[in-house]
Amino acid sequence: MISFDTDSLAEQINEMKEEFDAKVNDINRGLVNATELVCASLEGDMKRLMHDTEVDYSKTYGKNGHHPSLPGHAPAPDFGTLLQSITHDVDVDGDTVTGRAGSTITEPPYPAYLEDGTSKMAPRPWAKPALDMNTEFIKKTFDEVVRG
Numbered sequence: 001m002i003s004f005d006t007d008s009l010a011e012q013i014n015e016m017k018e019e020f021d022a023k024v025n026d027i028n029r030g031l032v033n034a035t036e037l038v039c040a041s042l043e044g045d046m047k048r049l050m051h052d053t054e055v056d057y058s059k060t061y062g063k064n065g066h067h068p069s070l071p072g073h074a075p076a077p078d079f080g081t082l083l084q085s086i087t088h089d090v091d092v093d094g095d096t097v098t099g100r101a102g103s104t105i106t107e108p109p110y111p112a113y114l115e116d117g118t119s120k121m122a123p124r125p126w127a128k129p130a131l132d133m134n135t136e137f138i139k140k141t142f143d144e145v146v147r148g
Helices: 006-051 081-085 110-116 127-147
Strands: 086-093 096-103
Touching: 006 081, 006 086, 006 096, 006 127, 081 086, 081 110, 096 127, 110 127
Parallel strands: none
Antiparallel strands: 086 096
């Protein structure tokens, strides 16, 4: 006949559960921190792309003499509306961590028009290039959290 010390077994199970819960909490904190880090990096690169864009000085628009960026390059800031609208945030809802980086402008959706172009304007991408620049950083950052 096999016998167990149920008090000792229950104590071991409780210790294992506490260790598991602590590890889950560490991973969750790590995911929140990693998401914040990644989104801040994306925001910074989106803004940097606009500051460092190549401008077409052969064209001038509007009363303020705006020079557009070259097609295929990030938009050149005019009044800085798009640039100032770029931000990031991280939300935690239970076990779900959501990070966002980009423009807060939705109406009119001119950030999307600049990113993708229109029938009358070539694309001036700023979000996708920032994402491309950060792909390896994103993978590495989240890999470190998962691997501990």
